[in-house]
Amino acid sequence: MAEDFCFYSMMSFFATRYEPLFKKCYYYGLEIGVSAYALVTAKGFEKNCSVFTALNAVRTFLTAQGVFEQYKTAFQEQERKILNDLLDRWEHKLIGSERSAAFAYMCDNYDHGGLLRSFTDYFFEFADNLAAYLGETEVMKRPPNPVRHIGLYLDSAAHSDFAFGMLEAARQWTLAGWKVTLIAGTPGEGGRPPLSEGVSLLEMPFSLADSTRQTLAARIPCWEKFRTENGIDTIVHGAAESPFLLFDLLAVKLSGLNFIAVPQAGFNTLSDASLGNFLGRTRCFSFSDAVAAPGEKEREWYRTLGTRVTVVTVPAPPPPGVPRKEKYILWLGCFGDPPQIHDPVSAWSRIAPDFPDQKLLLPGKQNTPAAGHALNDLIDLLKLKNSIDFIRGTDDSKTLLPETAVLVLTAESELFQRILIPASEYGIPIISSRGKLPDALANSLRKILSGDKRENLVFSRPGTESVANAWDVLFRSLSETRPAADASSAPARQLLNSLFHYRDHFEPYCLPPPARGASFMPFYRVLDSLATRLFPPESPRRDFFFRAGRYLLKRLPFK
Secondary structure, eight states, X not given: OHHHHHHHHHHHHHOSOOOOOSSOOOOTTTOOGGXXXXXXXXXXXXXXXXXXXXXXXXXXXXXXXXXXXXXXXXHHHHHHHHHHHHHHHHHHTBOGGGHHHHHHHHHHHSOHHHHHHHHHHHSTXXXXXXXXXXXXXXXXXXXXXXXXXXXXXXXXXXXXXXXXXXXXXXXXXXXXXXXXXXXXXXXXXXXXXOOOTTXXXXXXXXXXXXXXXXXXXXXXXXXXXXXXXXXXXXXXXXXXXXXXXXXXXHHHHHTTOEEEEOOSSOHHHHHTSOHHHHHHHHHHHHHSSEEEEXXXXXXXXXXXXXXXXXXXXXXXXXXXXXXXXXXXXXXXXXXXXXXXXXXXHHHHHHHGGGOTTOEEEEEOGGGXXXXXXXXXXXXXXXXXXXXXXXXXXXXXXXXXXXXXXXXXXXXXXXXXXXXXXXXXXXXXXXXXXXXXXXXXXXXXXXXXXXXXXXSOOOOOOOOHHHXXXXXXXXXXXXXXXXXXXXXXGHHHHHHHHHHHHHHXXXXXXXXXXXXXXXXXXXXXXXXXXXXXXXXXXXXXXHHHHHHHHHHHHTTSOOO
């Protein structure tokens, strides 16, 4: 198809008229010839990459004729179709262990912009699969550049606690001598926050949140522009929780920029989601040139993956300047860890009738459907529907803290510094439930709500110098060799690859109930029994059946 596109594009440019043929001379469906769809090695796949020569020839021809901009949209549409066919071969007809080498070959032999547009279009709904297929590709492990000009990317630089903290960090970077530019997506409802002296602003045409194929494709050339026209060499990415992070990471790295990820959530929160989501984001962090870890557990995990990593505290906002109403008991913890969420709910059920004007506030449930089902069942059992509210997150202390009576902490405190510090300065009691049974936690809550503030944790702000030093260590670590050269990280990488294999082969059979209150187990038992009878384990037809099923399901128009 690419060769035909090349040949007929040049002919049609000079043609004055078209003469229809009297019959169809070639049937692509029957006489596929060189397009035969057989399983290939990396060397065989390189022959399929002859489409690069054809596409480059058309691009060069149109440029030489001075009409490339006129036909750019039409060219990119044909390019997308041809490269998507190549990616279909890369996914389904290339030996799995050689996909990484083939990816490196594509990156070394074709325009990165065209490749990234096709990867984005083809894998838009399957970013987890793309993360698995890339493997430990060396393209993402190339040495970074020295840090001189930092581009801080915030998806929406609105007045959230995280945005405030990162802008305060940017101010400290300028004081340390770094050149800093804020790259911001869509403005929030409150508009842009004020920038510190020395921090300039660049606009990204679309934010990463709620992206579409078109908006992701429109972001791709911006990173190259930031490097060539604005002199930025390092991107500090503040949208690490986005499901589209991998596409941004590929665009940034292939544009020749350094990539530093700043995850807002801790390791437990990351693992609350599906296995595919956890592995995909972990792969992104392993591809990053460095990671600003929120805590020690996260630092150890990313270090064993071969990533430069430093524990960095994002500065906390000041406490609110309005009177308190003391309406909520705010829970801070990891949603997917059952004891962390179930014990506070059970404790609240013991004293909720005595405090009818107050409610337990739970953030985070929207990202964890499986944990959400179990929690909903517990709330129904304890008859707490009218005593519990849910919110999206805790990244808006100015709104949450004035209505908070007490904070219940069930996770490591370092993961919630941005709300614990202003809460402590604001005078809100903070208790830890770690190691407490529900009865003991209920007694502690009762005392706090009754006015006994003796059981109270106090958190203070880390020194400005220590925070600045941590960022300085992180930036300067890019001049050091990646820890991946250390053999101690090999077992962690092998474990990651094994989990990707498990996700691909077994996770599709571990489905949650389709709706709250429904039971999937009876149907699952019948399905499993039937599949085992018709397709015995280790039989070739069983493997073929499930491979064919996955292939078809990925192409059905499910939303």
